[in-house]
Amino acid sequence: MTLEPGEVAVSVRGSALGAFPGAECVGLVVDAGAAALHLQGQAVIVPRILPCGECPSCRRGAVIACPQRRARPTVPQAYEVVPARYVLPLVPPFVSQSPLSDSLWQYAALADGLLAPYTGLVRAGVAPGTVCVVLGVGTRAALTSALAEALGLFVVQFQPDDYARLDPDSARRRVAELAQAQGLPLAGACIVETVGSDAARARAIRMAEPASSILLLERSQPLGGSLGQLVAEPQGGAQLVSVAVLDSLLSSQSQVLAVAPHPDLLTELLSLCERCRIDLSSLTRPVAVEEIEAVMEARRCGLEPDLRLPVVQYPAR
Ligand SMILES: [Zn+2]
Numbered sequence: 001m002t003l004e005p006g007e008v009a010v011s012v013r014g015s016a017l018g019a020f021p022g023a024e025c026v027g028l029v030v031d032a033g034a035a036a037l038h039l040q041g042q043a044v045i046v047p048r049i050l051p052c053g054e055c056p057s058c059r060r061g062a063v064i065a066c067p068q069r070r071a072r073p074t075v076p077q078a079y080e081v082v083p084a085r086y087v088l089p090l091v092p093p094f095v096s097q098s099p100l101s102d103s104l105w106q107y108a109a110l111a112d113g114l115l116a117p118y119t120g121l122v123r124a125g126v127a128p129g130t131v132c133v134v135l136g137v138g139t140r141a142a143l144t145s146a147l148a149e150a151l152g153l154f155v156v157q158f159q160p161d162d163y164a165r166l167d168p169d170s171a172r173r174r175v176a177e178l179a180q181a182q183g184l185p186l187a188g189a190c191i192v193e194t195v196g197s198d199a200a201r202a203r204a205i206r207m208a209e210p211a212s213s214i215l216l217l218e219r220s221q222p223l224g225g226s227l228g229q230l231v232a233e234p235q236g237g238a239q240l241v242s243v244a245v246l247d248s249l250l251s252s253q254s255q256v257l258a259v260a261p262h263p264d265l266l267t268e269l270l271s272l273c274e275r276c277r278i279d280l281s282s283l284t285r286p287v288a289v290e291e292i293e294a295v296m297e298a299r300r301c302g303l304e305p306d307l308r309l310p311v312v313q314y315p316a317r
Helices: 034-039 101-110 115-124 139-150 160-165 168-182 198-206 243-252 263-275 289-300
Strands: 007-016 025-032 043-046 079-083 131-135 154-157 190-193 213-217 255-259 284-287 309-313
Touching: 007 034, 007 043, 007 101, 025 034, 025 101, 043 101, 101 263, 101 284, 101 309, 115 139, 115 190, 115 213, 115 255, 115 263, 131 139, 131 168, 131 198, 139 154, 139 190, 139 263, 139 309, 154 168, 168 198, 190 198, 198 213, 198 243, 284 289, 289 309
Parallel strands: 131 154, 131 190, 190 213, 213 255, 284 309
Antiparallel strands: 007 025, 007 079, 007 309, 025 043
């Protein structure tokens, strides 16, 4: 197969079964076009969204609206041809040393699972000590919490039972108590909604604090909105999506940010992971190719063994 000058062929080593299975991967460049020869043989992270980088949407940072963004697989693949522009080589100075071949798969967590919340938190302008409420109790929430802690934020996450039961007002009271105990202001808080269902989003908006940022992650692909186990729908449902939702935004003068992982930020995310020693091995678990269906089915049934991100591990070819 002939590659375009700016393309690379990647032999996938790890493909995360996150919110967008098939599109969150890491691998080795086994072939490179004429303009990308410097990547030949290198281990690279392939960010989930691969925009053109040139169109009006891209120039304004709205990569998800890029009409030319590369279509990505929706099931894990052992091999993929992608534009070289946004792949990130796992070599110094981006990492202190290149990861060993047998731990490379774990870096698939950066392609979307960590990059999506990272993009949102950067856009919200968080600083150490910002109160960060992570809504959701699945894998995506676990990754978001780990990242927020690495950024020095004060993370509040609800236990699964509480998460499903809490109405916005009780949830706000709980957050206020925890923040007050730490002497932290609620103004400027960041609320990250990781589930993606309508009811979960409406509840997140109704939890707005003064000048807060409410980050809404995209709906996950395979499950039509809810990601994973333990992800119970908040009670109340669609009637929450109403004028009352807008009123809570107005009365708090908050902003709602629709978050998509920006590939430009992958480099600094990787630096953060290195600097703060984010332990990818505690956030991910390996899955064999033969287990993909079983893992996805377990997730649909809410039977996942734990909150680590499953990553399909492909052997070296
Ligand atoms: Zn574009």
